[in-house]
Amino acid sequence: MKIIQKLCLIVCTVILVNCTTAEIPLVDQNPVNRTVTYTQDIQPIILGNCLTCHSSVNPRNGLILETYEQVRNSSETGTLIPRINDAANPMPQSGLLTADRRALFDQWRAGGYIE
Ligand code: HEC
Structure with missing residues (x-):
């Protein structure tokens, strides 16, 4: 193979790999298909986002x-799912969870709150 062909092949491969990588979606579970x-x-x-304020030790608003x-109870009959999606008044108060995480709650509800 001529050197110019080799070079071309390398360049093409690099471009191809870069393009391919760019097109792979980020680990995006929104919407969740499982x-x-x-x-x-x-x-x-x-555990990571709520229990500091919603455990049996000093539960805010009495919500454990x-x-x-x-x-499940707070999701099914309470305001848990609206509140984690409420940009104006989110839970946790520090700010909305990532869209991927919130989508997990939606899929959990859609699946019937499987334990
Ligand atoms: C820094 C403390 C804090 C954290 C962390 C926190 N909360 Fe709250 N939460 C509160 C306080 C204070 C209230 C009562 C005031 C209000 O409704 O905004 C509340 C109220 C709520 C309510 C509505 C009241 C009720 O009884 O149903 C829900 C639902 C809720 N939180 C869910 C969550 C969820 C789910 C998380 C985690 C994703 C979370 N919270 C994280 C402090 C917190």
Whole structure:
């Protein structure tokens, strides 16, 4: 192979790889196309973002989110899902969770709150 052909091949490969990489969507789960469960998806988000204020030790607004039943109850009959999506008055108060995380709650609800 002539050197110019080799060079061309390298350049083309680099361009191709770069383009391909750019087109791979980021780890974007929005919308979520899989089964979402409390144990796998929801509980870790609650643990990391809510329990500082919603555990049985001094629960804000009396809302405790320690168990599956409590989180399900607040999601199903309470205001948990509207509040995590409320840009003007979000939970957690520090700001909206990422869209991917909020989408997990939507998919959890759509799937019937699987534990
Ligand atoms: C820094 C403390 C803090 C954190 C963290 C926090 N909350 Fe709250 N939360 C509050 C306070 C204070 C209220 C009551 C005032 C209000 O409604 O804004 C409240 C109210 C709520 C309410 C409405 C009241 C009710 O009883 O249903 C929901 C639902 C809620 N929080 C869910 C969550 C969820 C879900 C998370 C995590 C994603 C979270 N909160 C994180 C402090 C917090």
